[in-house]
Amino acid sequence: MDTVNDIDELDRQLRDAAPYIDDAGFTRRVMATLPSPGVRRQRVRAAILLSITVLASLLAYVLSGGGRFVGESVMRIGQLGPLGLLYGAAAFALLITGLGVVAFLSRDRDLRVGVWSRN
């Protein structure tokens, strides 16, 4: 009958006898054989986003009285003085810059999330 010490010693020797096997490109080979990630899911996501955008645009068009507000807005902008135009352009530039920064940070976050998987 085995004593507890005998069993522990044999198990320890067995664990010690199992060397760590270096990856040596194994993971890369496995990754190369994986099927490409869900194209179908991406298509569904794109279709949903597109549908929502189209619906929202139609709703906005109907609620705004057939888009009359666009023409009115252009007229108002045309009546603005030089200082008003300057402020308007600055605000627009700030908005675009802000959106760009948000997009960059979002992309950077994704890259940082991916760092652990390469270590």
Place this chain on the structure above:
Amino acid sequence: MELTDADLVARVLVDEDQHAFGELVRRHQSSVRGLLRQLTRTDFALADDLAQEAFLKAYKHIRSFRGEARFSTWLYRIAYNVFREDARRKKELVGIDEDVLQAEQDPSTVDPGLRQDLMHALSLLPLHERTAVLLCCQSGLSHDEASRVLDIPLGTVKTNVLRGREKLKKTLAAWATN
């Protein structure tokens, strides 16, 4: 903070994140390849091919992993099944002749170091005992986990581990006296 296996599996499931799956492969490749190298009697090329196939199957069927067991246990089960399928294909499992296989092992090739002795002694065990010993004693699975991996009753696992250990000790003791 390092993500757990469960976190990585969740990322694969939700986002189909292949980087997350890559991390799982990196974490478990050594133990899976080690197990298969022992099962294939140190045929490294075959073991690596089988390990690659096992990981590919794991990726394709990851939705069937429900988190009831450890990810490594689930992975061992896939790897063992891949090995069995391959062995069955080659007629090495069904109607296996253990005497012939054991005769193929040349005692004169045994290296003097304990580590080599132990691994060689392990390779002399019959497949069912070798697998049980590898999973329970080397990979640290509980008897219950091993019974799930091997899909055999718990009592059979315990018997195989006990017999395998006894044979290992006898073989090592015999070599030590020579």
